[in-house]
Amino acid sequence: AQSVTQLDSQVxxxxxxxxxxxxxxxxxxxxxxxxxxxxxxxxxxxxxxxLSGSTLVKGINxxxxxxxxxxxxxxxxxxxxxxxxxxxxxxxxxxxxxxxxKLTFGGGTRVLVKP
Amino acid sequence: xxxxxxxxxxxxxxTGQSMTLQCAQxxxxxxxSWYRQDPGMGLRLIHYSVGAGITDQGEVxxxxxxxxxxxxxxxxxxxxxxxxxxxxYFCASSARQDFPPDTQYFGPGTRLTVL
Numbered sequence: 564a565q566s567v568t569q570l571d572s573q574v575x576x577x578x579x580x581x582x583x584x585x586x587x588x589x590x591x592x593x594x595x596x597x598x599x600x601x602x603x604x605x606x607x608x609x610x611x612x613x614l615s616g617s618t619l620v621k622g623i624n625x626x627x628x629x630x631x632x633x634x635x636x637x638x639x640x641x642x643x644x645x646x647x648x649x650x651x652x653x654x655x656x657x658x659x660x661x662x663x664x665k666l667t668f669g670g671g672t673r674v675l676v677k678p
Numbered sequence: 679x680x681x682x683x684x685x686x687x688x689x690x691x692x693t694g695q696s697m698t699l700q701c702a703q704x705x706x707x708x709x710x711s712w713y714r715q716d717p718g719m720g721l722r723l724i725h726y727s728v729g730a731g732i733t734d735q736g737e738v739x740x741x742x743x744x745x746x747x748x749x750x751x752x753x754x755x756x757x758x759x760x761x762x763x764x765x766x767y768f769c770a771s772s773a774r775q776d777f778p779p780d781t782q783y784f785g786p787g788t789r790l791t792v793l
Contacts, residue, residue, distance in 0.1 A: 606784035614778040653720055657779045668720030
């Protein structure tokens with residue numbers, strides 16, 4: 564079984580400040596890792612994903628994440644946030660051995676960007 | 679392309695009523711899934727399908743039925759609604775179900791309240 568823990572349920576941040584959202588996972592097998600964003604009253608949209616290769620992954624809207632296998636983490640960062648980044652962010656994993664594209668999600672981190 | 683569409687957007691049911699949440703995609707995706715989103719719990723997989731005529735249970739399947747008679751449609755049926763099924767329901771699809779997993783595309787969601 565696999566699980567995902569997002570360590571912060573809410574992160575308030577001022578506009579143009581950096582933000583880091585923490586994600587840790589547990590799995591007995593290798594995993595693929597994802598970050599999704601959900602803007603208010605919308606569905607989820609993929610920000611970025613780690614499948615293999617470079618552990619630093621760049622996504623849309625200036626976000627990036629770093630896969631750390633030894634610490635089983637996949638933290639999301641943005642050097643300077645905008646008001647439009649106010650949203651809920653979800654970390655998710657898919658196991659190498661899972662059938663299909665079954666994703667296990669973390670509980671989400673709500674980011675509130677203040678002017 | 680309309681992408682992934684869901685109807686209705688909102689629904690209120692009384693305990694014991696049944697209903698079907700509709701999901702359709704026009705991207706010819708093989709893989710489709712249903713998730714429910716509850717505060718602090720992220721998204722949890724209810725049922726999924728790897729192609730027409732093939733469905734399987736996810737993490738929280740009890741109280742829900744699915745079928746996949748066509749590639750495009752993947753309805754979710756609540757047999758006898760209970761207050762514990764009050765949630766936001768998301769349908770998702772992706773192009774394939776092998777490895778590495780393809781990006782899942784999410785619909786806008788159905789907000790269901792069971793009184």
